[in-house]
Structure formats: structure tokens, C-alpha cells
Amino acid sequence: MSVHCEIRNGIGLVSISSSLNAAVADSFPQQVGDWLQTAPDVKLVVLDLGEVNFMDSSGLGAMISIFKRLAGRGGKVVVARPQSAVKLMLQITRADQIIRVYDTVEDAMRAGES
Numbered sequence: 027m028s029v030h031c032e033i034r035n036g037i038g039l040v041s042i043s044s045s046l047n048a049a050v051a052d053s054f055p056q057q058v059g060d061w062l063q064t065a066p067d068v069k070l071v072v073l074d075l076g077e078v079n080f081m082d083s084s085g086l087g088a089m090i091s092i093f094k095r096l097a098g099r100g101g102k103v104v105v106a107r108p109q110s111a112v113k114l115m116l117q118i119t120r121a122d123q124i125i126r127v128y129d130t131v132e133d134a135m136r137a138g139e140s
Contacts, residue, residue, distance in 0.1 A: 046085025
């Protein structure tokens with residue numbers, strides 16, 4: 027799994043290149059959590075899922091873990107560029123009701139302006 031974390035204009039951008047499944051369910055939120063400790067002012071994190079072609083319930087749980095961490099400090103998580111299988115998982119589980127989903131990274135980053 028490859029996770030790249032950066033800050034753009036005060037917004038956290040996390041890009042993932044792998045499936046989000048049981049094999050990465052512990053390491054993914056841990057990596058993002060460690061990075062968030064070095065970026066205490068970040069209140070919006072965009073999860074760029076454009077390279078994620080599969081997500082199971084463990085991967086969804088990892089995303090919810092990150093969501094809770096940000097919510098605990100008054101922030102939020104949004105998703106950008108989910109592939110169709112991942113988008114369907116978010117819709118079926120109704121996770122898209124608590125984590126907003128955007129077609130592009132740019133649109134997701136604008137979420138911080140609203």
C-alpha cells in the first residue's frame with residue numbers, strides 16, 4: 027500500500043494506491059493518524075481514492091476511524107474520485123451520508139470553503 031499525505035492550502039490531501047481491505051485496515055489509519063499529529067491545524071482531509079479499485083468493510087472501517095479522529099478536533103473528511111466499486115460500497119453502506127463524495131480532488135478541496 028502506498029499512502030501519500032500532503033498539505034495544500036491548509037487542506038490535507040491523502041492519496042492511496044492499493045485496495046482498502048483487511049490487509050491494510052490497521053496500517054492505513056495509523057499512517058494517516060501519525061501524519062495528522064504533525065499537522066494539528068488541518069481541519070479538512072481529502073481522501074483521494076482514484077487509485078483504489080476495491081474496498082471491503084475493513085477498509086470502510088479504516089476510513090471511519092480517520093473520520094472520527096478529524097471530527098474529534100472539529101474537522102472533517104471527504105472522499106474524491108472513488109472508482110465505481112468503491113462508490114457503490116459507500117452508497118450501499120450509507121457512508122456517503124456522513125462522508126461527502128466528490129468527483130474530483132478540486133471539488134473536494136473546495137469543500138473546505140463552505
